Every structure is written in C-alpha cells, then in structure tokens.
Amino acid sequence: AQTVTQSQPEMSVQEAETVTLSCTYDTSESDYYLFWYKQPPSRQMILVIRQEAYKQQNATENRFSVNFQKAAKSFSLKISDSQLGDAAMYFCAYIYNQGGKLIFGQGTELSVKP
C-alpha cells in the first residue's frame, strides 16, 4: 500500500532563515508525482510545488525547492528566506500515474518567528 509519512508534526523557523520539512513515502510504482501543499490559517489548501518521479532535477518555485531522493523515497521541502506568510500547515502528497487519488501525509505545522 502507498503511504506518505511526515515525521515532524511541528517546526519553527526564524524569519529570513531556511527551514526543511521532511517527507518519506512508500510505493512500488515507478511513475508518480509528489506534491507539497500549503494550508494557511484561512484553510484554503494551495499547491506549493510538484515533482515528477521520472525527472532527476529537483523542482523549484521561487523560495521553495525540493530534495527528491527517489531511491530513498524521500521528498523534503526547503523554504529559503522564510517569511511570516509562510506560516501554515504543510502537507506532502503522492499520486501514481493516472490514479487520481492523492495520498497525504499527516502534515507539518510551520510557525515563523519575527
């Protein structure tokens, strides 16, 4: 069965610093996508970044980047130059091929200290 694990229920970072959120997953599929979603206190879940499993290059979106280690089944999110607006619950998620079913991790609540 496919599973996604986020082992850090809470993380904290100082404004302007860098923080890394961890995610591991388990799958026997070879063709899949991984996502990081952000859920701010207002609760609208938004996509932060997406990684195709067949691509070796790590995805980046402005201050957000991932470290995708396919063999280790690890998919961490790095947030550089953290801002107060980055404070949110972050979810790692997985989808295989055209399965359509997103599988989520437990979430990591990130707080940003001014």
Add this chain to the structure above:
Amino acid sequence: DVKVTQSSRYLVKRTGEKVFLECVQDMDHENMFWYRQDPGLGLRLIYFSYDVKMKEKGDIPEGYSVSREKKERFSLILESASTNQTSMYLCASSFPGTISTDTQYFGPGTRLTVL
C-alpha cells in the same frame, strides 16, 4: 484561476440529522473529491467522482454517500450524522488524463460539528 467553493464554512448539526455538504467548481473539471481532515491524520479520501452520476469509494466511505447530478457540483451526504463525523471537510477538483494535469484544487473547507 480555478475556483472551488463550498456551501458553508461552519456547520453545527445534531446527532441523527441528515447533512448535505455542497461543492461547486467553475473550471469544467471532470474529477471531484471529498476529503476529511483530522489532526494527526492528514487528509483522507471519502469519495471521488470521475464523471457525472459516477462515484467511487475512497478510503473511508462508511457513513457517507455522494451525489453528482451536474459536472460542476459534487455533494457529500451524511445520512445520519454522528459525533465521530465532527471534522473538517475539504472538496477538491482536477482534470483527468495525463498526470501532469492531475493537480487538485481545493475549496476552503467546511468545519462540521455534530452535537
């Protein structure tokens, strides 16, 4: 921008009541999903739909049913609400087809409390 709306942000119901949660998307997406979100458990899929009048069970369908009479609208029904259904409910939608278009877009959520 894709917009997914849910009929209520907060809802309080009594045990045994029939509850309808409505979700509407405006981007002509084929796929629609209902999740519940609980602390420490992440999001768990209740039901999903790939087309009008089509539905498939997710991971935790017990106690729930769904209806999709129109492409843009996907309803979650609690036939007889129970206290263990107190939760945050999130609706999402996506295009079908290639995996590159499988990004799911979420609504703002409905916080349901069953007393």
